[in-house]
Amino acid sequence: MITVDALTKTYGKFTAVDDVSFTARPGRVTGFLGPNGAGKSTTMRVMVGLTPPTSGDVTISGRRFRDLPNPGHEVGVLLDASAQHAGRTGREILTITQRTMGLPKLRVEDMLARVSLTDEEAGRRVRNYSLGMRQRLGIATALIGEPEVLILDEPANGLDPAGIRWMRDLLRSYADQGGTVLLSSHLLHEIEVIADDLVLIGDGRIVAHGTKTELLQAAGTVVRTASAGVLTRALEGAGITSTASPDGALRTSADPARVGQVALAAGVALTELRSAEGAGLEEMFLELTADSQREGAAA
Amino acid sequence: MSTLTAEREAGRATATTTDPAPIPMTRLVGVELRKMFDTRSGFWLMTSIAITALLATGAVILFAPDSEITYNNFAAAIGVPMTIILPIMAILSVTSEWSQRNGLTTFTLVPHRGRVIWAKAISAVGVGIVSIIVAFSIGALGNVVGSTITGADLVWDLTWQNLLYITFANVLGLLMGFMLGVLIRNSAGAIVGYFVYALVLPTLFGMLASFQEWFRDIQGWVDFQFSSTRLFDGGLNSTEWAHLGVSGFIWLIIPMTVGVWLVLRSEIK
Numbered sequence: 001m002i003t004v005d006a007l008t009k010t011y012g013k014f015t016a017v018d019d020v021s022f023t024a025r026p027g028r029v030t031g032f033l034g035p036n037g038a039g040k041s042t043t044m045r046v047m048v049g050l051t052p053p054t055s056g057d058v059t060i061s062g063r064r065f066r067d068l069p070n071p072g073h074e075v076g077v078l079l080d081a082s083a084q085h086a087g088r089t090g091r092e093i094l095t096i097t098q099r100t101m102g103l104p105k106l107r108v109e110d111m112l113a114r115v116s117l118t119d120e121e122a123g124r125r126v127r128n129y130s131l132g133m134r135q136r137l138g139i140a141t142a143l144i145g146e147p148e149v150l151i152l153d154e155p156a157n158g159l160d161p162a163g164i165r166w167m168r169d170l171l172r173s174y175a176d177q178g179g180t181v182l183l184s185s186h187l188l189h190e191i192e193v194i195a196d197d198l199v200l201i202g203d204g205r206i207v208a209h210g211t212k213t214e215l216l217q218a219a220g221t222v223v224r225t226a227s228a229g230v231l232t233r234a235l236e237g238a239g240i241t242s243t244a245s246p247d248g249a250l251r252t253s254a255d256p257a258r259v260g261q262v263a264l265a266a267g268v269a270l271t272e273l274r275s276a277e278g279a280g281l282e283e284m285f286l287e288l289t290a291d292s293q294r295e296g297a298a299a
Numbered sequence: 300m301s302t303l304t305a306e307r308e309a310g311r312a313t314a315t316t317t318d319p320a321p322i323p324m325t326r327l328v329g330v331e332l333r334k335m336f337d338t339r340s341g342f343w344l345m346t347s348i349a350i351t352a353l354l355a356t357g358a359v360i361l362f363a364p365d366s367e368i369t370y371n372n373f374a375a376a377i378g379v380p381m382t383i384i385l386p387i388m389a390i391l392s393v394t395s396e397w398s399q400r401n402g403l404t405t406f407t408l409v410p411h412r413g414r415v416i417w418a419k420a421i422s423a424v425g426v427g428i429v430s431i432i433v434a435f436s437i438g439a440l441g442n443v444v445g446s447t448i449t450g451a452d453l454v455w456d457l458t459w460q461n462l463l464y465i466t467f468a469n470v471l472g473l474l475m476g477f478m479l480g481v482l483i484r485n486s487a488g489a490i491v492g493y494f495v496y497a498l499v500l501p502t503l504f505g506m507l508a509s510f511q512e513w514f515r516d517i518q519g520w521v522d523f524q525f526s527s528t529r530l531f532d533g534g535l536n537s538t539e540w541a542h543l544g545v546s547g548f549i550w551l552i553i554p555m556t557v558g559v560w561l562v563l564r565s566e567i568k
Contacts, residue, residue: 049406
């Protein structure tokens, strides 16, 4: 279990993480989602004690990271797969971790097999690794101590489709066995297929969090009618803002029941009324982070 | 129902949480030692100590006149590359964590950064002392071989005490490098810093001392390079030891303290 409590990190006048609180629970995969520069990596670095917070606190299974006697046994961490000495071989990097943690030597070969790095690849220097191979090595480093908590920053970066599938299955089975998995991504579809819980962050602030099901339900309504203008005005009258899609449908953040009532009262015949979850998280993600996104600012 | 789940989770958490043993210092030192040798550059840096000692020894045998085939001259010739390679070795053992960014893993596995720095210091000094012993042995071998070739008498003109002093002086140089590594945390920057300290400053201080009488009087107290070089000449009197202590405090202890303070508080990216 990871508990982030009112975490704030400022650099001079810039606030990278702004009063962030959430919990990643055991037995679940928690997706930490946000555009680039939203504060995901900073939050994760604070979790593992690499960045001192300005205020607030993070605990892992009730303790601060630096109070863990041998952290690798309790928390598996992958923050940046490229942050390794380029002159070491993959096997050597794993051996250093194994020795630091005081694990049996056999574990190195076990882990190499588990992340499908061949004997020849393990003997190659990391400067000659592809990003996908580095990610696999990073996953091996994170898993070697059989920790209960995994903290992974953009672990799917550089993996091929088969690799992404492999990673997904691995994290799923990890959570199913009672582990806590927190993984970040700026790619929605990546998180959407694996996460049970979602934490959306934009501009250092949490913009939404909850279970995936909850968030999908809260994604609003798509409504279609021949008299869109009348319905728009009726919705406005009821205090509901709506936007017209290019395909002629209206979208609102209100739930379908409410929209149906407004339409009935206004006497507008609907041709379609449904929850917007079919549109996926993408819409919600773009909407929720629009203010903080660079693209949003330019538009 | 949610309380029940929470209780079950809490039960599971306590059942599986048996605290692993903390990481002992000996293990950290072992790992840091390994990290000094396990890259091609690290390996060759270490090997270069032996290679340059061999080259220097060979040069003395080839070029020195027969009367100069003495152990002191072998030790002096070997000492020159040592005063450069050992500090660089110490610098890289620290700065690679930042320059190569593997510190991200190191300081996540061991969040107490001070312990990592200690382990690095212990292994760097250990490797330094072993290297010096190896180099001295190569020099001794050279002395025997050189005397045999030239037919001159074997001259052992360095006492055990001299050897200890030279070793100590080299360890101080190594620690200066280590300090710069901790303070600057960038390989190129720290190496340049060391050359400024070892090559540029002595010239400046020397000029200052020759032009300004007031500086000549205090040089021993403020010029660490000056006061530690005395170690190569043998026995230090009590004033010279005091010089070494005071200048060492200024040049080594204070910046090292600042450097460690910065390492403990900095953000590792």
